[in-house]
Amino acid sequence: MTHVHIIGGGLAGLSAAVDVIGRARVSVYEAGPACGGRARSYFDKALGARIDNGNHLLLSANKSTFRYLGLIGAEKTLTGPGAPIFPWFDLKANLGWTLSLSKGRVPFWAFSRRRRVPGMKLSELAMLGRILRAGPDQTVSEFLGDGMLTRRLLEPFAVSALNTPLESASATLLAAIIRETLVLGGSACRPWYPSEGLSESFVDPAVAHLRRLQGEVHCGTRISGLDVQGGRVTGLKNGSDTIAVGPEDKVVFAAPSPVARSLLEAHLPGFSAPDAYESIINVHYRLSAPVKARGMLAKVGFVGLVGGVAEWIYLKNDILSVTVSAANRYTTWDNDELIATIWSEIRQAVGPVLVESLPQAVPPVRLVCEKRATFAATPAQDRLRPQARTRLENLALAGDWTQTGFPSTIEGAIRSGTEAIKVLGL
Known part of the structure; x- marks a missing residue:
């Protein structure tokens, strides 16, 4: 054999x-010492909790990922709202909303003030078509406008997907993501993430599956x-x-x-x-009790942020976990300054919709910086x-x-x- x-x-x-x-x-x-690379979980002794070394949001369009999870019997370890809905909060405007995409390819969501990005104009959707026709040497910033669709959706979406500043990020790589997600409609954009941890979903079941079939895994x-x-x-x-x-x-x-x-x-x-590489910063704040939210945040379990340092906040039992993409731009910041700034953003964005008030003082925290999280997604x-x-x-x-x-x-x-x-x- x-x-x-x-x-x-x-x-x-x-x-x-x-x-x-x-x-x-x-x-x-x-x-x-363990498999998983940059997508794994571990027990943090200082925090006294098991955490992921990064946060990863999957979409229903990720067919290879769901096939892999099916092969290792882990497809039910993910959680999500079951619909293409994304809560957002603009820190500068102190404004929250939920992007609710249409199921099919026709963007009916853009015609509804309750479902679309606040302040966007329908004409801004033409940007997507221009990005899809981008040449191999063009960058994302060449295609973005100055309207609300850019500021409140396309910019944060692109930074998260490419983990690279948009002034240098490849427009063709962004187009590849858009082609398999937004272009296909909401049925391809349902969000999912591990209900317990990255290792519990992607790594441990795979290793167990390989060993059951007489495969050898040598750490x-x-x-x-x-x-x-x-x-x-x-x-x-x-x-x-x-x-x-x-x-x-x-x-x-x-x-x-x-x-x-x-x-x-x-x-x-x-x-x-x-x-050339770009870093990702993840900050995990441990509270004294499990976090309980109201409304859309309770249903979805995460929120995207605009206008600050933090980009995504995930509610994970008693931990509030935050992702900062394209983090090379924060290398001159002191860790304590980053931690305090992000905590203030958390309190502003999700504090009002939590059942219990968040403390003003920063709780026990762990900052994890993956310095070579991804290659720089430039042309x-x-x-x-x-x-x-x-x-x-x-x-x-x-x-x-x-x-x-x-x-x-x-x-x-x-x-x-x-x-x-x-x-x-x-």
Whole structure:
């Protein structure tokens, strides 16, 4: 039986393993103590709670993600309102509203003052069509106007999707997201997120599934080099040991982009991969009791913010968890300043709709900064992304940094794992 060696236990590597486990022997080699990469959960001793290292909002359009969850039996671990509704709050205007998209492709929502973005004009929708026709060197900011649809929806949507300042972000990567979500209507835009944690939804069930089917998952196993002979990978270096790769065996390289650059350049002439990155900051505030909300926030469980530092607030039992995308712009801020500023935004945006008042003083908190959360989604970096197929006959690449046509997202990572298995002919 073919043995598939998968280097990297993030979602790309796990996706590849889950896809092929019924047709081949599978071994996953993860350098860290646990699988999941940048989409995992862990117990924070200082906070005294289990938290995610990041917050991820999925949409019903993410078909590869839902297929993956179905294969590992975890599709019921997500929660969401079951409808394409998104609460928002404009901090500068002190105004809250709910965007309620139409189910089909025709944007009937835009004609209803109760469902659309406050202050938007119908003519602003033409921006979406222009973005869909963007050229490969154009940036998002070239297409945005100065109206409320831009400020209160397209800008925060684009920053979250691309994790890159819009002055330098690729318009074609944004177009790829819009084409599979807003263009398809509300049925493709129903929001979902893990009801418990990222590991409980995406990682732990996958590892359990692989092991049930006799797959091997080796954590704490760092692949430090490749042996290459005759146009194929023949061995994987693990310290002073070598893992043999047989004549019929395949290799999926699903480690992060910096690791790929260090290990693959010597074996793949002309190899390139993204080398500029954007960070994401997540701040977790732990309260003394579970958070209870009223109205739309109680139904949805999250709210998007406009006009401040924080972008998304999630209600997770006794934790209020906040995401800040494209966070390189805050590198000069002191952590205490960021934490205090975001807490004031939380109190303004969600405080009035909670059953219990939020304390004025900052509660116990943990700030997590993923410095290399994603590659910078610029036209120049997008051109550096390699295809899954390589010049080595038994080696394929996977990862959200490969050329998936998507920015760096869970959906892109999972698609890349499936594509790697496909190009290997398995």
